[in-house]
Amino acid sequence: MKKVKFLALLLLVSIIILTGCTSINGDSKPTQTGDETPEENLSAILLIPGVLGDKSFFDSAYNGLKMIEEQYGATVRVVEMTGDFTKWEPNFMDAVEGDWDIIFSGSDTSEMLYNYSLRYPDQKFINFDSNMSDAAPNLYSMEYKANELSFLAGAVAALVTESDMELANEDALIGFLGGMDIPGINDFLIGYIEGAQYINPDIKVMVSYAGVFTDPPKGKELGILQYNSGVDISFNVAGGTGLGLLDAAKEQNKYAIGVDSDQAVMFEETDPDKSPHILTSAIKKIDYAMLDAVEKHLDGSLEYGVNVKVGLAEGAVGLAKNVYYEQLSESDRAIIDELEDKLAKGEIKVGTAYGLTAEEMNVIRDAVKP
Amino acid sequence: MGNIWEIIFATDFIFSVVRVTTPILLAALGAIVSDRAGVVNIGLEGIMLMAAITGVVISAQTQSAFIGLFAAVCAGILIALILGYFVLEMKSNIILGGIAVNLFASGGSVFLLYVLTGEKGTSSSLASKVVPNINIPIIKDIPIIGEIISGHNLITYIAILSVVAVYLMLNKTPMGTKIRSVGENYHAAESVGINVKKVRYIALGLSGMFAGFGGAFLSMGYVSWFSRDMSAGRGWIALAAEAMGGGNTIGTTITALIFGFAQAFANSLQGLNIPSELITIIPNVVTVLGLCIFAITKTTKVRKVKANEKNNN
Structure with missing residues (x-):
């Protein structure tokens, strides 16, 4: 009997420890209060179809997310979905169910972003590096010249x-x-x-x-x-x-x-x-383009439903x-x-x-x- | 067409063949030794990766290329021995074990890099050292030959010496006889008192050592940093070279050179008016052709033997 109790306790402790470790590179999920005053408590998640450390657009996008966190006090999280595309769909599901104000993704996930933006019309999506021309009313896509x-x-x-x-x-x-x-x-x-x-x-x-x-x-x-x-x-x-x-x-x-x-x-x-x-x-400069997009999102001037080609004129x-x-x-x-x-x-x-x-x-x- | 001959007979080209061949040849030597002992080490690709990262990290820490090289080789041996432990002691399947090593190395090398430097792509933030190029005294002054033979990386010369060493070891030493007998029929070897397990550990350790040199060449000779998955299939090409070379040292060295030649030739052709898709498949076509020729010669030999047997009966 003692053994059973001990095992149950061990299980409990390990569950607490394990669940305590699941947050990925950032703060915990945004609280429900975020819904009432989204402007004051912006939250953004970045879904990367690969891993950080490429010294290139993924790192740059992550840097953009960090800048958004610093400048607007936003709750942010980055998820490295790895290059295994079977892991992308579940991460997208988690993200759309997670009360995030903005979901960032891009590059190879452009098509998935488009599909999700049609399925979840109330969720805002931003594509930081688009490679397709389809537009959805709640999706803002940036393409670099x-x-x-x-x-x-x-x-x-x-x-x-x-x-x-x-x-x-x-x-x-x-x-x-x-x-x-x-x-x-x-x-x-x-x-x-x-x-x-x-x-x-x-x-x-x-x-x-x-x-x-x-x-x-x-x-x-x-x-x-x-x-x-x-x-x-x-x-x-x-x-x-x-x-x-x-x-x-x-x-x-x-x-x-x-x-x-x-x-x-x-x-x-x-x-x-x-x-x-x-x-x-x-x-x-994906980071600056993301920051610019968030600034426009906050003052309501971001043109969702548009594919924007950003280049030298935008400093992108x-x-x-x-x-x-x-x-x-x-x-x-x-x-x-x-x-x-x-x-x-x-x-x-x-x-x-x-x-x-x-x-x-x-x-x-x-x-x-x- | 004249251009192609110009490319092939340029000293730069022959020099680059040697350079491209080096990592393939080293890994192929590793494949020979392990294969001859009956434990096919398909983890060469992963061992090269782990050796490449270890060499970079240790040489950056100690600021010595040679300690880095030594550590890279030790890492290669260590991983091969771990593979040996699972295969020889725990009786796991050698192919599955090899796959596990490759998967582990692909992720593990990046993890190690991340823990040590916070980077996940390249080790550019580590000031690692490079194994020097060697100019051979006298020979370097001979025209043409000097340009081809002298000035290579130290590890390239180690590779050439290793070919001789592996040949002598397998064919002229008691250890070589043991390795071959264990590979041919380990029951028979056991019956004459050979410690099969020990011989296989040694063979795997040696294969790890050669692959370790190959990995170190990638990150400390060819280029001066580690980047993820930088072995880029060289361990697999080495296995193909070993199979095509029929498992013997000279044949394998020649096939490794053929692969290196095909690779360097494909690189050179980029300058000519040929679609890049065609060029990138040249090394692969050469591999497939080589394996076909190997298979055909083998089956004709078998047929001849069978025909002889029939005649005798």
Whole structure:
């Protein structure tokens, strides 16, 4: 009998301990009072279709959530749903039943967000990185003009390869390392090519695709090949694989352009010799876009039911302008500033890879092939 | 077409073949030793990952590339021995155990990284060290050959020496005989007093050691940091190389080189006017072709033997 009691007690204690540990990276669920005065006690949940630590859009979205917490005293929670998409649906179910004012998600969950916003018309959803055009009245979707962003990267590359900077060579040849031959990556490529051609219409672009996003050695191998073929500056848009290109730039003593986060600053402390090779980085500022959306949500001006394309004009994308960027001459930097201005005003229109067929894409690549 | 020949005969290209082959070859050596002892270690992929993260973490802590390399190899051995414990003592299935090691390493390496650095993607915030490249005195001054042979990473030279060592060990030493006999028929080996369990532990430990070197090469030679799942299938390619090489050291080394060649060739072709989808499948096509050739030669051999038997009867 004593044993049974002991076991029951043990069970009870373990239940208390286990349930006490279930909150994920944040505060506990919002209380019911949130419903009465939602403006004073904003609550937001971020559902990430992957895990944090990508140094890219997921981390940036989480940073946006933290900014929302700080600025508006919001109750927030982030859920890393992992790349296993069978886990996404249950997390969405939990979220819609959890009295959150705003549910953030995006990227690969765009379709799921859309479906849920139709099923739960009273719940507000915000897509921080949309890749579809369907609109629901309670869903606000943001899409980033990656092509505008990489237009600037292309312009920087063209200016550098033509300049008399220390590591630049004579050839007007620049490089691009993509993760895969897919529209999301090619959108970057098209902007990059157009930006480079804006500076020098005869420029050649060497394009490589790794076919994988998690293989830095392969990225390095492809990078070395590019630099050996006369490329003096290359742009990586290949996730983890792309980091290999940065290593190649250091080893071959050439230049590189980072992506997603300020990659020069990322390596500043641990590999100070590498950072000077990374002249700038092309960044989607998802955090600021999220903060902006919440601000508009609070004053009631957020246009739910709309897909918004955010770009330079909204400050949602931009180049990293750090000390390494200052290796560019003052006149070159002035040209970039001017281009930013023109893009923001819509005076320059950049093409997009979305909706292009594989053949059309080939024509574009072949036109600049070295 | 001229371009392709230019690519293949460039010294840069041959140099890169050696570099691409190194991790595959090391893991394949691990596959040989364990396979010959009858314990197929399919956890190579995971062992490489764990060794890669361990090397980065320890070299960052100690600021010594060599202590990091040593720790990476120890981690490889340790994990292989843990696998050995479950397989040899607890009698679990070796294939399931290998799968468990791979799954554990994929998540476990990231978990370790997170606990130590708060990062989940790459170890860029750790100032880890890199194993140096070696310029071989005299040889480096010979034109062409010097450019190809000299200047590789220390681990690449370790890989080349390991090929010789594994060959000699398997074919010329008592230990090699024991490993092979245990793999061929462990009942027979047992009957002549060989400690089967011990031999298999040693074989698994050695396979962990080689895979550990391979993993260390990825994060401390090839590039200078760890990133999640960076072994990217090299452990599996190594298993294919071992199967295609028929389990012997020379055959496996040659197939590992063929795979490395295909991979490096695919990389080089990116510069030419060929669709990238076609290029990325080259290494895989080479693997499938190789396995087909292997299977065909094997079945014809078996047929010949059977035909002979019939004739004799």
